[in-house]
Amino acid sequence: MWINRRRATVLVKYHFIASKGRRCLPRTRPTCWPRGDYQTRDLFQAIQQRHPGWTLNVQIMPFEDAKTYPATP
Numbered sequence: 001m002w003i004n005r006r007r008a009t010v011l012v013k014y015h016f017i018a019s020k021g022r023r024c025l026p027r028t029r030p031t032c033w034p035r036g037d038y039q040t041r042d043l044f045q046a047i048q049q050r051h052p053g054w055t056l057n058v059q060i061m062p063f064e065d066a067k068t069y070p071a072t073p
Contacts, residue, residue, distance in 0.1 A: 002060075009063040011073050019053040020046065 002010050046052040066073045 001063075011061045011063060011066055013059040013073075015057040015059070017055045017057065019055065 002012050004010075043052070061069070061073055
């Protein structure tokens with residue numbers, strides 16, 4: 001939730017999109033195999049090899065609109 005200088009409230013959702021693309025583990029292999037820190041090791045290796053980057057997208061909804069939205073934002 002963000003509040004601006006005029007005290008207007010908006011709901012905010014952040015989307016971080018990796019510039020190297022999305023990669024998923026195969027379903028045949030559990031996410032904790034062989035070690036449970038797969039994502040952490042992947043990030044550190046990416047930092048060592050090059051500077052990883054992300055694009056940040058932000059969704060904003062006025063608080064008043066959230067009251068009549070069909071789902072819970």
